[in-house]
Amino acid sequence: MKVFEKAYMGSLVLKNRIIRSATFEGMCDDNGNPHKEYVKLYSKLSEGDIGGIITGFSFVSRDGKAMHPGQAGIDSTQKIDSYREVANIVHKNNCKIFMQIAHTGRQTKANKTGMPVVGVTGKKSFYFAEKPETLNTIQIMRIVDKFINSALYSQEAGFDGIQLHCAHGYLIHQFILASINKRQDEFGIHKKTGIGTKFLELIIDGIRKKCTREFAILVKVSGSDDYFNRFNTRQFIELIKFLDYKRVDGIEISYGTMDYAMNIFRGDVPIDVVMSNNPIHRVNSRMGKILWKSLVYPFVKYKLKPFTPLYNLEYAKIAKSQTNIPVIYVGGVRKGEEIKSLVEQHNFDFVSLCRPFICEPDFVKKLMENELYNSKCVNCNICAVMCDSEQATHCYKYN
Numbered sequence: 001m002k003v004f005e006k007a008y009m010g011s012l013v014l015k016n017r018i019i020r021s022a023t024f025e026g027m028c029d030d031n032g033n034p035h036k037e038y039v040k041l042y043s044k045l046s047e048g049d050i051g052g053i054i055t056g057f058s059f060v061s062r063d064g065k066a067m068h069p070g071q072a073g074i075d076s077t078q079k080i081d082s083y084r085e086v087a088n089i090v091h092k093n094n095c096k097i098f099m100q101i102a103h104t105g106r107q108t109k110a111n112k113t114g115m116p117v118v119g120v121t122g123k124k125s126f127y128f129a130e131k132p133e134t135l136n137t138i139q140i141m142r143i144v145d146k147f148i149n150s151a152l153y154s155q156e157a158g159f160d161g162i163q164l165h166c167a168h169g170y171l172i173h174q175f176i177l178a179s180i181n182k183r184q185d186e187f188g189i190h191k192k193t194g195i196g197t198k199f200l201e202l203i204i205d206g207i208r209k210k211c212t213r214e215f216a217i218l219v220k221v222s223g224s225d226d227y228f229n230r231f232n233t234r235q236f237i238e239l240i241k242f243l244d245y246k247r248v249d250g251i252e253i254s255y256g257t258m259d260y261a262m263n264i265f266r267g268d269v270p271i272d273v274v275m276s277n278n279p280i281h282r283v284n285s286r287m288g289k290i291l292w293k294s295l296v297y298p299f300v301k302y303k304l305k306p307f308t309p310l311y312n313l314e315y316a317k318i319a320k321s322q323t324n325i326p327v328i329y330v331g332g333v334r335k336g337e338e339i340k341s342l343v344e345q346h347n348f349d350f351v352s353l354c355r356p357f358i359c360e361p362d363f364v365k366k367l368m369e370n371e372l373y374n375s376k377c378v379n380c381n382i383c384a385v386m387c388d389s390e391q392a393t394h395c396y397k398y399n
């Protein structure tokens with residue numbers, strides 16, 4: 001089937017059209033250096049016949065580190081050798097690997113990074129609830145340089161490309177969204193397009209200048225979000241047109257921001273696990289738990305979107321209609337027949353999955369044996385909620 005034919009991402013050839021979507025690992029030390037577990041994870045995934053792997057989000061600078069313990073970081077030349085080991089192992093298995101690079105902006109906690117929280121404007125994320133320091137032009141240009149250097153370090157480590165995390169409410173996304181970006185300078189919202197792309201443009205242009213043309217620039221974006229002044233279809237089309245104009249090498253279409261994180265993943269909300277492990281919603285007493293469940297949760301639940309198969313299809317189809325750059329479908333893919341239809345009927349260039357690979361790193365091998373194979377993942381979402389704990393990411397149901 002077409003799914004298992006080789007396909008181009010920019011000038012790279014992937015052996016098939018299935019990608020492991022970025023998945024936070026929680027397998028690094030406090031400075032973002034990979035532990036052995038991290039190397040083993042990528043070795044195992046690449047042995048499973050995946051066409052390409054996108055790593056979990058890795059910080060480009062200390063102030064852009066996430067609050068989750070164990071996050072990877074590619075912010076200095078000293079990291080190059082340890083990440084080279086990862087790239088080498090993956091390449092031995094004829095698989096491509098892309099480092100996802102990110103700056104959290106307002107979506108982090110100062111007591112976790114040891115640095116002030118910075119943002120596009122002083123507007124708080126209601127989940128992270130920390131007022132960010134508004135970035136001035138010099139600070140913005142410094143972060144642009146951090147992204148460019150981070151891409152260069154990834155290239156020197158032997159990675160095939162990077163993925164710029166422009167989704168899920170992180171810093172690049174904060175610049176794009178009119179609901180957050182209230183700046184009046186050149187980094188504000190463009191009057192004609194209704195989106196803020198200057199920051200992203202400087203990053204893409206800088207990476208193109210410093211890295212080789214073969215080094216792929218992938219981008220992950222959110223089709224919309226759950227804010228009152230939500231990102232609309234017109235703005236989304238403008239964003240895809242902008243990425244088309246910049247000739248990035250692949251665009252992955254996701255959804256939402258961390259303020260409504262469950263709408264990125266969808267499925268069950270493991271409330272008891274949240275109450276025991278989440279650094280923001282942790283509740284210790286029995287009474288507290290009862291009150292949280294009966295008073296707070298109904299408000300949270302009201303905003304939740306249900307898990308439906310291929311829940312980002314509407315946005316991915318819009319993207320596909322606006323560009324000939326490879327579009328990577330992500331979100332709610334669980335069945336072999338869905339993968340086949342995404343590639344053969346909808347003409348998506350690549351299909352990417354996250355949770356199915358957490359419970360079955362050899363999912364692609366199984367699919368090659370039986371094209372109707374279905375993932376065992378039941379969207380219990382404990383893996384997602386546990387990113388906030390000290391535990392490395394793994395499947396809590398089957399492992």
Ligand SMILES: Cc1cc2nc3c(=O)[nH]c(=O)nc-3n(C[C@H](O)[C@H](O)[C@H](O)COP(=O)(O)O)c2cc1C
Nearest residue numbers: 021022023024056057331332333353354355383384
């Ligand atoms: C445990 C976990 C960690 C994740 N980490 C990241 C990440 O680091 N970067 C990112 O862009 N998305 C991340 N995601 C989102 C996934 O890449 C993907 O967009 C989402 O889970 C939907 O795909 P799925 O239905 O195949 O799981 C994560 C999701 C989960 C469940």
